[in-house]
Amino acid sequence: MEAYELIALTPNENIEEFQSGDTVRVNIRVTEGERTRTQAFQGVVIRRRGGGPGESFTVRRVTHEVGVERTFLINSPNVESVAVTRRGKVRRARLYYLRGRSGRAARIKERR
Numbered sequence: 001m002e003a004y005e006l007i008a009l010t011p012n013e014n015i016e017e018f019q020s021g022d023t024v025r026v027n028i029r030v031t032e033g034e035r036t037r038t039q040a041f042q043g044v045v046i047r048r049r050g051g052g053p054g055e056s057f058t059v060r061r062v063t064h065e066v067g068v069e070r071t072f073l074i075n076s077p078n079v080e081s082v083a084v085t086r087r088g089k090v091r092r093a094r095l096y097y098l099r100g101r102s103g104r105a106a107r108i109k110e111r112r
Contacts, residue, residue: 009053014081015074018057020045020095021088021108026059026072027080038080041070044088044108046095060098062106067099087111 018024025042043061046069050056053075060069072079088108098106 009075012075012079012081015079016082016084018045018082018084020047020093021090021111022084023086023088024059025083025085026070027082028072029078029080042085043068043070044095044098046098047093060095062102065102 016024022045023043024045025040027038027040030037030039041059041061043059046058046060048055048057055074056071057074058069058071060067062068074082087110089111090108
């Protein structure tokens with residue numbers, strides 16, 4: 001059996017610092033057949049988990065009264081950039097309670 005060479009992960013410079021409660025725009029590389037394009041997904045970060053190479057975060061958005069959640073790996077080559085559009089003021093790390101709320105009840109105050 002051959003020894004595997006360890007490859008150091010270089011952090012993506014296009015990923016801003018963010019935390020739970022922030023509204024972010026994630027640009028993802030999408031491959032359809034032989035074409036590759038960039039698709040944006042904007043929503044509220046409801047969790048960050050892990051650390052190091054396996055770190056991930058989940059973004060939730062509501063479109064046409066349907067909640068959509070996507071989980072992204074921070075070190076994935078498919079994540080082109082993460083831009084913070086709004087900083088949220090929250091008191092917990094996991095915002096799963098947003099799943100049961102809609103409209104004004106799901107608002108998050110802005111961090112100044």
